[in-house]
Amino acid sequence: MAVLKVHDKHFVPYISEAEISKRISELAQQLDADYSGKKPLFIAILNGSFMFAADIFKHITIDAEICFIKLASYKGTKSTGQVITAIGLDTDLTGRHVIVLEDIIDTGKTLHEFLPQLQNQQPLTLKIAALLHKPEATLYPIPIHYLGFSVPNKFLLGYGLDYDGLGRNIKEIYQLTDAAE
Numbered sequence: 336m337a338v339l340k341v342h343d344k345h346f347v348p349y350i351s352e353a354e355i356s357k358r359i360s361e362l363a364q365q366l367d368a369d370y371s372g373k374k375p376l377f378i379a380i381l382n383g384s385f386m387f388a389a390d391i392f393k394h395i396t397i398d399a400e401i402c403f404i405k406l407a408s409y410k411g412t413k414s415t416g417q418v419i420t421a422i423g424l425d426t427d428l429t430g431r432h433v434i435v436l437e438d439i440i441d442t443g444k445t446l447h448e449f450l451p452q453l454q455n456q457q458p459l460t461l462k463i464a465a466l467l468h469k470p471e472a473t474l475y476p477i478p479i480h481y482l483g484f485s486v487p488n489k490f491l492l493g494y495g496l497d498y499d500g501l502g503r504n505i506k507e508i509y510q511l512t513d514a515a516e
Contacts, residue, residue, distance in 0.1 A: 339509055341498050346509035350484060355466075355494060355508065358483045359387070362464065363394030365481060366434070374398045375432040377464075378424065378453075380445075381405040382503070383438035386495040387466045387483075391436060402426050406445055428456035434481075438495045439467040441488070443475035450477070467491065467508075 339346045366375075374397070379388035381403050392401055404424050433453065440446065446463065453461055464481035471488040492498050493505030502509075 338512065339492075339505070341492060341502050344490075344498060345512045346492050346502075347512050348507055349486075349491065349510035350494075350508040352506040355483070355506075356390070359390045359466075360394050362481050362483060363391055363396075366391070366395055366464070367397050370397050370399070370432060370434075372397075373432045374400070375434055376426060376428065377401040377434050377436055379403045379436040380438070380449075383495045383497070384436050384466075386503070387438050388436045391464070400426070406449055428453060428458040431458050432460045432462075433458040434462050434464050437463065437465045439469070439486075439491070440465045440477055440479065441469040441472040443473050443477040446477045447475035466494070 337348060377388065377392070377399060379385065379401060382405065385403075388401065388403075392399070402424065435446070435450075435453070437446065440463075450461065462480040463477060465479050466483040467486050468479055468482055468484070469486055469488045490498070490511035492502040492509045492511070494508050495503050496508065497503045
């Protein structure tokens with residue numbers, strides 16, 4: 336078992352690159368079937384979802400568009416208590432099929448606060464595709480229509496997920512092993 340050290344923490348392999356690739360291919364096939372002829376708009380939430388979004392887009396064969404949005408709930412070092420848009424959405428959603436791409440859903444707070452903003456733009460449909468979901472951590476239930484993996488409430492790293500800015504470029508997903516999580 337290969338242990339990876341990032342900053343002061345140790346991580347062990349959790350989901351392999353092959354498992355991620357296989358699941359993304361399956362999700363892309365499902366999206367192709369569900370959105371054939373509909374030209375959906377994918378909205379990828381930065382920073383974490385960039386690898387998931389890129390790989391989904393490489394695998395789908397339908398006509399589709401993608402845009403990116405960055406959400407934040409912090410000003411400086413303090414939480415504002417509200418999710419704010421840091422980089423705005425510049426595409427009209429009216430009458431569109433919209434799929435939000437998220438790397439991980441844990442408490443669900445970010446999407447719980449962001450989805451009404453999207454609904455106000457009157458999309459025809461609004462669905463969520465998430466690579467990972469931590470059911471044990473969920474405080475704000477969010478309907479996930481396309482899910483890669485359900486995972487335990489552990490700190491994860493890699494494939495877009497970071498620890499203090501590092502680790503996003505790792506092709507696999509690792510799990511924290513330190514006793515003090």
